[in-house]
Amino acid sequence: xxxxxxxxxxxxxxxxxxxxxxxxxxxxxxxxxxxxxxxxxxxxxxxxxxxxxxxxxxxxxxxxxxxxxxxxxxxxxxxxxxxxxxxxxxxxxxxxxxxxxxxxxxxxxxxxxxxxxxxxxxxxxxxxxxxxxxxxxxxxxxxxxxxxxxxxxxxxxxxxxxxxxxxxxxxxxxxxxxxxxxxxxxxxxxxxxxxxxxxxxxxxxxxxxxxxxxxxxxxxxxxxxxxxxxxx
Amino acid sequence: xxxxxxxxxxxxxxxxxxxxxxxxxxxxxxxxxxxxxxxxxxxxxxxxxxxxxxxx
Numbered sequence: 001x002x003x004x005x006x007x008x009x010x011x012x013x014x015x016x017x018x019x020x021x022x023x024x025x026x027x028x029x030x031x032x033x034x035x036x037x038x039x040x041x042x043x044x045x046x047x048x049x050x051x052x053x054x055x056x057x058x059x060x061x062x063x064x065x066x067x068x069x070x071x072x073x074x075x076x077x078x079x080x081x082x083x084x085x086x087x088x089x090x091x092x093x094x095x096x097x098x099x100x101x102x103x104x105x106x107x108x109x110x111x112x113x114x115x116x117x118x119x120x121x122x123x124x125x126x127x128x129x130x131x132x133x134x135x136x137x138x139x140x141x142x143x144x145x146x147x148x149x150x151x152x153x154x155x156x157x158x159x160x161x162x163x164x165x166x167x168x169x170x171x172x173x174x175x176x177x178x179x180x181x182x183x184x185x186x187x188x189x190x191x192x193x194x195x196x197x198x199x200x201x202x203x204x205x206x207x208x209x210x211x212x213x214x215x216x217x218x219x220x221x222x223x224x225x226x227x228x229x230x231x232x
Numbered sequence: 233x234x235x236x237x238x239x240x241x242x243x244x245x246x247x248x249x250x251x252x253x254x255x256x257x258x259x260x261x262x263x264x265x266x267x268x269x270x271x272x273x274x275x276x277x278x279x280x281x282x283x284x285x286x287x288x
Contacts, residue, residue, distance in 0.1 A: 002249035009253065021279075028282040066278065073279040077264045083257030090245035116284055125284035138286035139266050202284050 001090070004224045009086040012216035013079030020209030021074035025067055028205060031198045032128060033057050038190045039129030045191045053193070078213055085111055086217050092158070093221075101219035108214020109207075110153045116206040118149035118172065122180040125202035127195045130188040133181035145175040 034057055037043040043051055085107055093099045119142045126132060152171035155164040188195070264276050265285040273280075273288065280287040 001245050002252065005245070005249060005253045009257070024279075024282045029278060032278060032281055069275045070278045070282075073264045073276040074283070076260055077279060077283060080257045080260030080264065083253045083260065085257075087245075087250045087253035087257070091250055094245055120284045123284075123286060126281060126287060128281060128287075132286070132288075135268065135286050135288055142266075142286055198281075202282055205282065206284065 004221070004228055005083070005086050005090055008217060008220035008224050009082040010079060011220045012086070012213055013082030014075050015216050016082070016209055016212040017075030017078030018071065019212055020078055020205060021071040023205045023208060024074065025070065028198070028201045029067075029070075030057055031194060031201055035127040035129055035190045035194050035198060038194070041189070045189060051191075078209060081111060081115065081210070082213050082217050085213065086221055088154075089217060089221055095158070097158075099218050100222045101215045104214040104216070104218020104221075105211055106157075106214065107218060108211040110157065111214060112207050112210035114149040114153055115146055116203060116210070118175070119145045120199070120203065122176045125199045127188075127190050127198040129190045130195065131183040131186050133183050137181040141175065141180045145180075148172070148175055 034055065037055060037057075038045060043055060045051060089099045089104075089107065097103075122145075123138060123142065132138065148171040152168035155168040155171075159165060159168065263272070265280055265283065267273075268288075277287065
């Protein structure tokens with residue numbers, strides 16, 4: 001049974017991760033490189049003169065090692081997501097729920113909400129150079145928020161009564177009412193236009209990638225199950 | 233147990249395989265997204281930003 005989880009998750013995570021990485025390189029990386037011109041001080045916002053919004057950026061794929069590392073780490077990250085998702089899918093299937101590529105889309109949406117939207121609702125995706133509180137404090141808040149959202153979404157999906165929906169709503173809101181670690185002062189040199197675009201793009205690619213993880217995970221979980229049943 | 237696993241898709245997955253997969257998955261996410269060791273941070277820098285992890 002473990003090999004079925006592992007095989008489905010590896011296929012789903014690697015495939016979705018590869019697509020996510022390529023989408024990030026096309027849509028997110030140029031925004032990140034643009035922001036780094038401000039982070040490094042090469043461009044200065046609110047200086048004496050207006051700054052062009054279209055500077056010369058390093059060409060796409062100009063830094064092969066950097067981009068290759070990004071692809072590898074995105075694939076690893078999404079394989080991690082897929083392992084968690086397929087393990088939970090197997091539990092849901094054991095309780096009589098259908099798991100396939102189609103229902104997997106819902107799982108992907110839930111994963112996006114739990115791992116991207118819930119923490120990003122207060123700790124917005126950071127463009128390089130922004131001011132932020134201590135990284136360890138933010139990581140603790142990040143993990144706690146993701147855990148609370150996972151429990152909440154499970155209750156919404158499988159709870160089936162008013163009490164569980166109310167608990168889910170409380171779990172979804174609590175981290176944001178308590179508040180994430182915030183910086184004491186603002187020091188970000190990056191124009192707000194770039195920061196907003198970066199956050200929007202990060203969420204957009206995250207949504208696409210998560211829906212793909214869910215659909216692939218559901219699909220491979222089902223086909224691996226059929227294959228195992230046929231050879232048993 | 234042996235009779236359960238043979239009815240592949242209908243079988244309940246055991247507690248330990250599920251827990252092991254979840255721990256392995258969270259371990260991967262921690263490694264790629266959160267460990268602050270310099271080499272890991274530099275290699276994963278762009279991914280951490282693009283994926284919305286707290287980076288530095």
